[in-house]
Amino acid sequence: MMMKNWLRKHPEVRTIRVAAADLNGQPRGKRVPTRFADKVVEDGTRFPLSVLNLDIWGEDIDDSPLVFDSGDADGVLKPTERGFMPMPWLEAPTALLPIWMFREDGRPYDGDPRHALRSVVERFKALGLTPVVAMEMEFFLIDDSGRNLQVPVSPRSGKRRKAAETLSIRALDAFDTFFTDLYDACEEMDIPADTAISEAGLGQFEINLMHCDDALRAADDAWLFKMLVKGMARKHGFAASFMAKPYEDYAGSGLHTHFSLIDKDGKNVFDDGGPKGTDMLRHAVAGCMRAMHDSTLIFAPHWNSYDRMVPGAHAPTGICWAYENRTSAIRIPSGSHKARRLEHRVAGGDVNPYLLLAAILGAALTGIEDQLEPPAPITGNAYALDLPRIPDTWGVAIDAFDNSDIMKRIFSPEMIRNFVLTKRQELFYMDELTPDERVVIYLDTV
DSSP: OHHHHHHHHOTTOOEEEEEEEOTTSOEEEEEEEGGGHHHHHHHOEEEEGGGGGOOTTSOOOTTOTTSGGGTOOEEEEEEOTTOOEEOTTSSSOEEEEEEEEEOTTSOBOTTOHHHHHHHHHHHHHHTTOEEEEEEEEEEEEEBOSSSSOBOOOOTTTSOOOOSOOTTOHHHHHHTHHHHHHHHHHHHHHTOOEEEEEEOSSTTEEEEEEEEESOHHHHHHHHHHHHHHHHHHHHHTTSEEEOOSOSOTTSOOOBEEEEEEEEOTTSOBTTOOSSSSOOHHHHHHHHHHHHHHTTTHHHHSOSTTHHHHOSTTSSSOOBOOEEESOTTSSEEEOOSOGGGOOEEEOOOBTTSOHHHHHHHHHHHHHHHHHHTOOOOOOOOSOGGGSOOOBOOOSHHHHHHHHHTOTTGGGTSOHHHHHHHHHHHHHHHHHHTTSOHHHHHHHHHHHO
């Protein structure tokens, strides 16, 4: 009823979009006239199961059993708890209705990334634990109108400043109109956007999404935020991209994830009253470290992802953890012991937020279940240490994910199969392209 009431309170909305996230985080769905919205809310909509398993070009996976072998059968897509929200980057008043996929008999479809995260969250719930999640969203503003990518002209100064400006107020003010509209849109869409800063890359910025005790909602926020930023940038005459590394000579974009766990009484189970954290914190760290090599494909899902993961470029390359050390893959931030948490720093901005949280939280859960102990935390520069390495090529990451026993404890067999088939197909076709052609593909998609 609340969903129907939203539309009735917004009579200016004439069309809606219904959209689900595919394995690459691409919105897939339909445009529906508002007068048929009640039917979508009550009965859902339908499209093939294979639609959530398309490659980055939007093409079927050649050897997928979801396509011809099964007659390309339909799934049933139902609204998520999020309900309707405006799409402020479009000219015409339009509402978005996020949906997720179920099988004909009502079972969740295991190939839907949102269900992958739901499954992990339910396992925490069975232990009386709730993840509290916050995400840092890095992206680039880009003028892609010419042959070469460059920072857009500032609407305020009319100038194009070709330099990285870390934590520069001037860089933020140069695009004040864009950021003002972006924050207004976040308010309209109920996306908890907090602090904005300029980052180390050319035209690169970061906006933090506030912590949330609903991991599904946190992933929704990140997915919707990416959609919003890209759409709003185009409305302002330039592009925004979350691709991992658009410029060879500048740092790439990460998506750092912070999380803690609270028990039924609302107590942070990582908090021991001091700076070190509890046994459960260490078990979670150990689980994340054990799974890191095999889950790299989730954190770095595209060809361009691996251009970011090189030593000295603000992206982790070794599997390690540390207290208050940004060269490590897992960082335990300082500050109030009440907010003791784990920061996972491996993922690029180009990830699917649902699979990202499923991989991180699922790995931590296995460490807690097994009461795993991590090695000693590192000190100093992680790049200078002899550490187990995170895969630095796409092919190695695909094989590691495909052959992993630990991934089978986190993801369903169908999800593993679908993701691997997708990435092998993309690797095959990306190998035929030039670097510039790859950038064109990734710029607007990821």
